[in-house]
Amino acid sequence: MKTKYAIVFICIVALVIIEKESNILSRFSDKLIQRQAPQQTPQPPLDYSNITQNGSLMMLKMLLSKLIGTVGYNSSLSEEQEEEELDDLGTYSFSGGRKHILLLATTRTGSSFVGELFNQHGEDMFYLFEPLWHVERMLTTASESNNGTVLSGIYRDVLQGLFLCDFSLLEKYIAPPPKDHVTPALFRRESSLSLCEESVCSPVVKYVFERFHCKTRRCGPLNLTLATDSCLSKQHHAVKTVRVRQLDTLQPLVEDRRLDVRIIQLVRDPRAILASRMVAFSSKYQTWKTWAQDGQVPEDDEEVKRLKANCDQIRMSAEVGLSQPRWLRRRYMLVRYEDIARYPMQKAEEMYRFTGIPFSPQAREWILRNTQTMQEASGIYSTQKNSSEQAEKWRFSIPFTLAQVVQRVCGPTMELFGYRFVDDEKTLMNKSISLLEEKLFL
Numbered sequence: 327m328k329t330k331y332a333i334v335f336i337c338i339v340a341l342v343i344i345e346k347e348s349n350i351l352s353r354f355s356d357k358l359i360q361r362q363a364p365q366q367t368p369q370p371p372l373d374y375s376n377i378t379q380n381g382s383l384m385m386l387k388m389l390l391s392k393l394i395g396t397v398g399y400n401s402s403l404s405e406e407q408e409e410e411e412l413d414d415l416g417t418y419s420f421s422g423g424r425k426h427i428l429l430l431a432t433t434r435t436g437s438s439f440v441g442e443l444f445n446q447h448g449e450d451m452f453y454l455f456e457p458l459w460h461v462e463r464m465l466t467t468a469s470e471s472n473n474g475t476v477l478s479g480i481y482r483d484v485l486q487g488l489f490l491c492d493f494s495l496l497e498k499y500i501a502p503p504p505k506d507h508v509t510p511a512l513f514r515r516e517s518s519l520s521l522c523e524e525s526v527c528s529p530v531v532k533y534v535f536e537r538f539h540c541k542t543r544r545c546g547p548l549n550l551t552l553a554t555d556s557c558l559s560k561q562h563h564a565v566k567t568v569r570v571r572q573l574d575t576l577q578p579l580v581e582d583r584r585l586d587v588r589i590i591q592l593v594r595d596p597r598a599i600l601a602s603r604m605v606a607f608s609s610k611y612q613t614w615k616t617w618a619q620d621g622q623v624p625e626d627d628e629e630v631k632r633l634k635a636n637c638d639q640i641r642m643s644a645e646v647g648l649s650q651p652r653w654l655r656r657r658y659m660l661v662r663y664e665d666i667a668r669y670p671m672q673k674a675e676e677m678y679r680f681t682g683i684p685f686s687p688q689a690r691e692w693i694l695r696n697t698q699t700m701q702e703a704s705g706i707y708s709t710q711k712n713s714s715e716q717a718e719k720w721r722f723s724i725p726f727t728l729a730q731v732v733q734r735v736c737g738p739t740m741e742l743f744g745y746r747f748v749d750d751e752k753t754l755m756n757k758s759i760s761l762l763e764e765k766l767f768l
């Protein structure tokens with residue numbers, strides 16, 4: 327009897343050793359795969375899921391746990407270790423080293439600038455600027471499907487397709503519908519360097535109505551098949567959107583094992599956003615202007631309610647992200663516009679570090695060119711105010727009454743992000759008083 331137990335025990339020890347080693351090996355090879363990936367010619371995402379998860383390792387583990395159960399041997403796989411392993415599995419996705427950056431923002435938060443940081447990364451980046459514009463336009467004009475729940479599900483599915491270089495779902499929302507997967511109507515195509523590369527640029531046919539969509543070269547309508555090929559050939563994918571309202575609706579996207587999603591949520595002082603929108607979307611914000619003149623704001627007005635709802639959604643998304651649920655661990659980063667304006671290079675470095683994509687010399691150069699005080703504009707040198715100065719301009723354009731309204735309805739959001747309240751107009755307009763708390767979001 328004793329020898330029987332001894333044999334069983336030896337078997338277990340052997341299995342434990344094998345298990346540990348193969349675990350280390352598989353982690354090591356995962357890392358290797360991630361490291362080597364950039365040098366390889368990019369391939370469609372590799373699916374390792376049924377090798378690592380479902381192969382012999384799983385079998386060994388099951389066998390082990392059964393043996394352990396029967397013998398009552400307990401210490402080799404504590405619950406803690408199990409957790410750790412699950413975490414590791416979560417960290418290594420099976421995207422073949424590809425990163426999928428989702429830049430979440432609202433309008434007037436500097437998201438075009440931050441999107442450009444990734445657009446300018448270089449040859450191995452495929453960047454799309456607001457592809458969900460098409461979805462929103464089609465679905466919010468068709469009244470019957472104007473349902474937030476449905477809409478956010480469609481946004482998520484379209485994003486998933488795009489991250490996998492599949493444009494077919496997006497195509498359904500492009501109006502007029504593409505013919506043979508060719509469209510002249512892709513929203514802001516020229517904002518995507520990769521959609522203006524020579525390989526994606528189909529020849530211009532000399533029709534009177536022909537429109538040209540690229541700054542760098544004359545391109546005909548966009549052939550989405552070529553766009554797909556370009557996308558598949560790029561190592562990393564990035565999408566900027568101001569249309570996703572709730573972070574938690576993206577959970578299935580983040581959990582897709584074919585993707586390695588990193589979400590950057592960009593926020594800004596809600597008072598500054600309102601001030602900026604009043605200038606940029608002047609006619610839409612006429613009511614606010616009238617209120618500013620009257621000095622009276624009816625707090626139960628739809629406009630005020632909408633402002634509050636927007637602030638609450640941004641805050642709730644940030645709360646989800648900052649609470650680091652398992653599905654988002656190491657995949658979420660909160661960035662304040664004001665910090666980017668103050669320290670553009672440092673913040674860009676941080677964002678790149680977070681995404682796991684090397685910060686390229688091209689991106690660095692682009693930042694230098696676009697944040698320095700002197701900038702060449704259309705042949706003549708013009709002094710451009712530095713970016714942190716620009717970021718504070720709103721303090722002189724927003725009437726104090728409106729700042730107060732924002733503080734009242736967006737208070738919790740401002741507190742979470744570290745935006746200081748002001749009690750009087752003097753403080754609002756006194757530049758030597760900072761409205762920004764130093765705050766780290768980790």
Ligand SMILES: *[C@@H]1O[C@H](CO)[C@@H](O)[C@H](O)[C@H]1NC(C)=O
Nearest residue numbers: 372373374375376377380381
């Ligand atoms: C693994 O997945 C691939 C495709 O996803 C499939 O062809 C293959 O049969 C699978 N292997 C096992 C062992 O399930």
Ligand SMILES: *[C@@H]1O[C@H](CO)[C@@H](O)[C@H](O)[C@H]1NC(C)=O
Nearest residue numbers: 375376378379380381384385
């Ligand atoms: C292993 O793969 C098979 C078929 O591919 C699937 O039915 C089964 O659920 C998988 N098991 C685990 C533990 O993932």
Ligand SMILES: *[C@@H]1O[C@H](CO)[C@@H](O)[C@H](O)[C@H]1NC(C)=O
Nearest residue numbers: 398399400401403404405406
């Ligand atoms: C087995 O591990 C569990 C949880 O770690 C513990 O509660 C239990 O007492 C252990 N049993 C033995 C026999 O060590």
Ligand SMILES: *[C@@H]1O[C@H](CO)[C@@H](O)[C@H](O)[C@H]1NC(C)=O
Nearest residue numbers: 470471472473474475476477
């Ligand atoms: C939206 O539509 C879904 C499914 O059709 C439904 O379950 C949900 O209650 C709707 N939500 C609203 C707010 O109408």
Ligand SMILES: *[C@@H]1O[C@H](CO)[C@@H](O)[C@H](O)[C@H]1NC(C)=O
Nearest residue numbers: 505506507508549550551552
């Ligand atoms: C779009 O590009 C694909 C791939 O090169 C090509 O086969 C197809 O004919 C093009 N479509 C049109 C309408 O030119």
Ligand SMILES: *[C@@H]1O[C@H](CO)[C@@H](O)[C@H](O)[C@H]1NC(C)=O
Nearest residue numbers: 698699711712713714715716
């Ligand atoms: C930008 O402007 C701010 C505020 O006026 C000033 O403190 C800062 O030194 C300026 N930075 C540069 C690079 O000019």
Ligand SMILES: *[C@@H]1O[C@H](CO)[C@@H](O)[C@H](O)[C@H]1NC(C)=O
Nearest residue numbers: 752753755756757758759760
């Ligand atoms: C602005 O604030 C600073 C610091 O509180 C104060 O010393 C200064 O007098 C203020 N300037 C004006 C014009 O109120």
